[in-house]
Amino acid sequence: MSPRVDEQNQQIRDRRKQQLLAAGAKVFGERGYAGTKISDIVGEAELSHGLIYHYFSSKEDIYIELAKTAFMTSYETIRRAVQSSGSPYERLKAMTEGIFATPRESGHFFLIALQTNTSKTVPEEALAISREYSAKTLDLLKDLFQEGQKLGEFIQEDPMGQALMYSSLLNGVVFTRLTYPSLERFPQIGQILRMFTDTRFVKE
Structure with a gap:
């Protein structure tokens, strides 16, 4: 078999695997792990x-592969934003805008992440992945808030508490957007940022 044919066959296999994963994300997201059959x-x-x-x-x-994709993608999005250039406030703003600009179709991955953290029926390996990447994500956010506090951009609250608050807020907003898909101009990014910004630090 020629290298070209091998390459074409591999492309077909890759497409079918992605097709199955996309279908799995939709079904698991809508029916949950326990309610889904092969x-x-x-x-x-x-x-x-x-x-x-x-x-x-x-x-x-x-499910494990989808959970890994969900948590790794979220972590990488936040890692790139936190480690990018700009002030802590500018990075938080850009990160928030980027997360809320995510297509609604990715909501299935959010629901998979949500059920991984709340359901008692999901595979233990998926839960371990959640714990690993959630901890790493919170550490990144904590460092960002800590840096912003030193520069007087963010309010002086416990940095890990602020990281948890920000993460919880994001999850709540995404869930609301999935629940009410007709919502427009929600959320207002400025509303979110004001929760963490020192009032003496003014940004348009």
Whole structure:
């Protein structure tokens, strides 16, 4: 078999795997882990039932890969923003705008992350992934708030508490946007930033 044919076959395999993962994200997001069957994912992907086992051994494997994608993507988004140039306030503003500009279709990954942290039925490995990346994310945010406090940009509150508050606020807003998809101009970024900004530090 020629290298070109090998490459084409690999591309087909990659597309099918992504097709299955996209279907899994939608079904798990809508039905939860316990309420999802392999047949549901196959049906959503519109592929043959036997094909899925060329890529995944179980629905648990699919869920774990999706959970890893959800938490890693969130972490990387925040890491890039926190470690970018600009003042702490500017980085917090850019990060908040970027997160809320995420397409609504990614809401399935948010729901997977949410159920990983709240459901007792999800695989333990998915929960371990959540703990790892959530801790790393909070450490990044804590460092950002700490830096901003030293420069007088942010209010003087416990930096880890502020990191938790910001993270909780983001989760709440994303959940609200998924619940009420017709909402427009929500959230107002300025409202969020004012919760963390020192009143003596004025930014338009």
